Amino acid sequence: QLQLVESGGGLVQPGGSLRLSCTASGSILDYYSIGWFRQAPGKEREGVSSITSDGMTYYTGSVKGRFTVSRDNAKNTVYLQMNSLKPEDTAVYYCAVADPGPGDFNVLQDRYYNYWGQGTQVTVSR
Numbered sequence: 001q002l003q004l005v006e007s008g009g010g011l012v013q014p015g016g017s018l019r020l021s022c023t024a025s026g027s028i029l030d031y032y033s034i035g036w037f038r039q040a041p042g043k044e045r046e047g048v049s050s051i052t053s054d055g056m057t058y059y060t061g062s063v064k065g066r067f068t069v070s071r072d073n074a075k076n077t078v079y080l081q082m083n084s085l086k087p088e089d090t091a092v093y094y095c096a097v098a099d100p101g102p103g104d105f106n107v108l109q110d111r112y113y114n115y116w117g118q119g120t121q122v123t124v125s126r
Helices: none
Strands: 004-007 010-012 018-024 033-039 046-052 057-059 067-072 077-082 091-098 120-124
Touching (some): 004 091, 018 033, 018 091, 018 120, 033 077, 046 067, 046 077
Parallel strands (some): 010 120
Antiparallel strands (some): 033 046, 033 091, 046 057, 067 077, 091 120
């Protein structure tokens, strides 16, 4: 029963920055991957970024070079630094944790994740 809490969302102008935080109720090193997903109105949930227990990071192409995922293991917290924000980044952002078994695993595909936070709204608008 891992619990995840996201924070840091808000309203920013295009070109601005936000840092999202995801704090887990247990050690983040007990799980293989922590991912960030987002869902805009009328669209399917999209994988944005992921960081694995061995420190590998992944990004969807539309955010590469603008977003950075990192973690603080002592604080059980994962961060998503979002720079150069665009209106198309507007969405509810979710933190999720995966502990996959054997077989295929895609770090940016939501169906592989087991635990989800409540989401935090990010709005990029003038």
